[in-house]
Amino acid sequence: MVDVCIIGSGAGASPIAYELANAGFSVVVLEKGKDYTESDFNKDELAVCRRDMFTPPLWEQKHIINEYNEDGTFTRYDGAESGWNFWNGSMVGGSSNLMSGYFHRMKPNDFRLKSVYGEIKGANVVDWPLSYEELEPYYTKVEQVVGVSGKVVEHKFQEPRSTADFPYPPLQTNGATKWYDKACKALGYDVMPTPRAILSEDSLNRKGCFYSNFCGSYGCASAAKGSGRAALLQKCQVKIITNAFVYRLESDDKRVTRAYYYTKHGVRHSVKAKIFVLAAQAIESSRLLLNSKNEYFPNGLANSSGEVGKNLIFSAGGSGSGRFVFEKLSKEQQEELMQPGVFFNRSLQDWYEFSEDGQKYKGGTIDFLFEHQNIIPRVMQEVYDSDGNLLWGEALAKNIHKRMTTSRVLTFEVFNDWLPTDRCFVSVDEKVKDKYGVPVGVINLYGHPQDLKVGEHLAKKALKVLEELGCEEIDYSISASPPPNLVAGGCRFGEDAKTSVLDKNCKAHDLENLYVSDASFMPTGGSVPYTWTIYANSFRVAGIIKERLQLKKNLHSFKNKML
Amino acid sequence: MTFSRRKFLAAGFLSSAVFLMDGCSLFGVTTPIDTIKVLHRDLFPKAAELNIITAPYMYIVFHHSRISKSDKVFIKNGVKWLNEEAIKMHKNSYVKLSSLKRQGVLRSIAKTEWGESFLYNIMGYMFEAMLGDPIYGGNNKEAGWRWLAFSGGEPRPKKAFL
Numbered sequence: 001m002v003d004v005c006i007i008g009s010g011a012g013a014s015p016i017a018y019e020l021a022n023a024g025f026s027v028v029v030l031e032k033g034k035d036y037t038e039s040d041f042n043k044d045e046l047a048v049c050r051r052d053m054f055t056p057p058l059w060e061q062k063h064i065i066n067e068y069n070e071d072g073t074f075t076r077y078d079g080a081e082s083g084w085n086f087w088n089g090s091m092v093g094g095s096s097n098l099m100s101g102y103f104h105r106m107k108p109n110d111f112r113l114k115s116v117y118g119e120i121k122g123a124n125v126v127d128w129p130l131s132y133e134e135l136e137p138y139y140t141k142v143e144q145v146v147g148v149s150g151k152v153v154e155h156k157f158q159e160p161r162s163t164a165d166f167p168y169p170p171l172q173t174n175g176a177t178k179w180y181d182k183a184c185k186a187l188g189y190d191v192m193p194t195p196r197a198i199l200s201e202d203s204l205n206r207k208g209c210f211y212s213n214f215c216g217s218y219g220c221a222s223a224a225k226g227s228g229r230a231a232l233l234q235k236c237q238v239k240i241i242t243n244a245f246v247y248r249l250e251s252d253d254k255r256v257t258r259a260y261y262y263t264k265h266g267v268r269h270s271v272k273a274k275i276f277v278l279a280a281q282a283i284e285s286s287r288l289l290l291n292s293k294n295e296y297f298p299n300g301l302a303n304s305s306g307e308v309g310k311n312l313i314f315s316a317g318g319s320g321s322g323r324f325v326f327e328k329l330s331k332e333q334q335e336e337l338m339q340p341g342v343f344f345n346r347s348l349q350d351w352y353e354f355s356e357d358g359q360k361y362k363g364g365t366i367d368f369l370f371e372h373q374n375i376i377p378r379v380m381q382e383v384y385d386s387d388g389n390l391l392w393g394e395a396l397a398k399n400i401h402k403r404m405t406t407s408r409v410l411t412f413e414v415f416n417d418w419l420p421t422d423r424c425f426v427s428v429d430e431k432v433k434d435k436y437g438v439p440v441g442v443i444n445l446y447g448h449p450q451d452l453k454v455g456e457h458l459a460k461k462a463l464k465v466l467e468e469l470g471c472e473e474i475d476y477s478i479s480a481s482p483p484p485n486l487v488a489g490g491c492r493f494g495e496d497a498k499t500s501v502l503d504k505n506c507k508a509h510d511l512e513n514l515y516v517s518d519a520s521f522m523p524t525g526g527s528v529p530y531t532w533t534i535y536a537n538s539f540r541v542a543g544i545i546k547e548r549l550q551l552k553k554n555l556h557s558f559k560n561k562m563l
Numbered sequence: 564m565t566f567s568r569r570k571f572l573a574a575g576f577l578s579s580a581v582f583l584m585d586g587c588s589l590f591g592v593t594t595p596i597d598t599i600k601v602l603h604r605d606l607f608p609k610a611a612e613l614n615i616i617t618a619p620y621m622y623i624v625f626h627h628s629r630i631s632k633s634d635k636v637f638i639k640n641g642v643k644w645l646n647e648e649a650i651k652m653h654k655n656s657y658v659k660l661s662s663l664k665r666q667g668v669l670r671s672i673a674k675t676e677w678g679e680s681f682l683y684n685i686m687g688y689m690f691e692a693m694l695g696d697p698i699y700g701g702n703n704k705e706a707g708w709r710w711l712a713f714s715g716g717e718p719r720p721k722k723a724f725l
Contacts, residue, residue, distance in 0.1 A: 394609075
């Protein structure tokens with residue numbers, strides 16, 4: 001029997017493995033995907049982005065998606081038939097390998113949303129049982145151990161920090177950021193460099209960023225990106241079993257006893273451990289618990305509250321863009337604009353909280369970045385003319401050439417709270433099964449109207465920057481469409497075992513030895529991408545488990561001595 | 564990457580017969596690859612100007628482990644429907660029409676839902692061949708990238724993902 005068995009290997013799992021293995025405990029990680037090293041990663045657009053090499057084919061593993069309609073019904077989509085893909089990276093290190101690494105901390109008020117902003121009709125907003133001050137040391141630890149580069153600048157919503165600045169200087173940026181900074185100054189907006197989980201220089205036995213021009217969606221060949229694999233799992237003695245799909249956790253009335261998994265050939269195995277940590281990413285963690293029902297937990301493991309799968313959240317908001325065109329730029333500016341590799345890295349948090357019509361709203365974050373460099377989708381955007389007709393032949397070639405060589409698109413992404421509601425949750429479909437014969441997860445989707453209102457407010461502020469910059473074709477879209485890579489909730493933590501799945505330590509209320517350490521624990525998500533908070537919380541939970549195991553070990557030694 | 568005769572023969576789906584109907588009667592037989600070769604040239608002659616041959620990439624598409632069977636069937640059906648539109652309009656299969664008439668057929672199908680979807684699909688794969696990594700056999704000596712002043716990301720793949 002091992003000390004700890006971890007299901008999953010991403011941002012929620014890897015800090016646990018790192019901390020416990022380095023403290024001398026035996027740790028087994030069960031990961032559904034394959035393992036990779038830096039030398040396996042390249043920038044093959046066809047493999048990574050067109051053929052989705054890091055996620056399972058949908059005809060083998062899919063989700064059922066129920067989208068809520070205004071009339072109270074749900075429209076059902078089969079993930080394979082519709083191509084609606086909620087997988088984010090089945091590989092050692094999970095989707096942290098493929099993230100862009102836009103790292104923002106949650107703000108103190110994000111931990112007490114209900115107390116500060118009050119009830120919201122139709123939403124299940126609650127305060128966290130944890131404060132920012134309690135999590136702060138772990139945010140700092142992530143900066144240092146995983147590696148976050150950036151520069152702290154004072155602004156209205158700058159969160160308190162225990163250190164003055166980031167441990168790594170900001171990454172290099174494109175010359176166009178100077179124009180952005182000037183535009184923001186003219187508008188009275190606070191310029192803020194975007195912190196990134198990317199090393200800007202060689203450190204931590206990893207290389208600094210190579211500026212390959214292809215970051216998000218791709219594995220990092222330099223190991224500069226702070227994936228759970230590069231930053232943590234490669235730095236501890238942990239047994240990682242790959243191609244291991246965990247389909248059931250076995251328990252008695254108090255403890256999880258075994259994790260059962262299938263190999264890629266469908267052979268069944270199991271692992272026994274003193275402590276089990278579930279971190280398979282929010283939707284799959286809830287699915288596994290619901291699929292693990294037994295005589296003691298007939299509604300799903302750790303689900304005496306009936307809350308498993310409930311209050312699933314994503315990041316609300318949307319995106320927008322504007323195009324810099326050569327006609328409006330000097331020769332020097334044109335060259336600056338087209339400089340490849342270096343980042344844009346600018347954010348706005350001026351409206352993390354705002355008032356409208358006398359009411360105070362929780363706002364959010366806006367990140368500015370260049371359009372992804374993948375060439376094929378950029379070219380495919382040009383196959384329609386302005387009237388929506390397909391273009392081909394000479395006209396298309398001329399259009400593509402002009403757009404690709406004499407303009408560049410600046411985009412922005414809005415992150416605001418996706419309010420938790422009764423209509424957005426995970427369940428399982430007893431009839432539809434994946435290639436292992438296991439019931440697939442059902443994602444029930446609903447976006448609260450306030451999410452859209454806040455998103456609109458923020459997007460309009462971002463548009464002013466694009467206008468000030470002289471961009472053309474300015475456009476944006478705020479919708480209730482969920483970003484699959486920004487998902488949380490389903491096993492919210494709280495003090496009350498009747499209304500939450502996990503306690504403050506992210507241990508299941510119902511079981512003595514089951515922890516959930518991915519984003520499932522989050523009752524609300526803040527208005528930032530989740531990864532930094534997932535890492536920080538996982539380091540916190542690792543400390544709690546370490547203390548528990550250490551205590552047990554000391555007691556054991558003491559008993560032996562007494563004998 | 565070159566396409567050996569063995570690989571060509573193995574690529575049954577792309578070189579297998581597509582029966583073309585004129586109403587209820589059999590008009591003739593073609594293969595997807597014959598039509599796609601001409602279709603690619605009609606849709607984007609710039610590729611040939613750059614010495615990029617895109618049609619053989621469709622062998623990879625039709626055998627790719629990550630492209631669903633239904634996507635492959637859709638292309639094959641699209642080839643059939645394109646040819647049947649050509650027969651309906653000009654009493655001949657697509658490849659046997661003049662360039663002018665082929666353009667007319669394309670304009671006609673682009674107005675239909677299936678035709679628009681088919682052409683979009685075909686162009687997607689065509690640009691994959693033209694602008695994907697040269698290891699996949701298109702994008703001859705990076706001519707597609709050079710045309711657009713684009714640099715592929717580093718490191719480059721050492722083998723194709725099939």
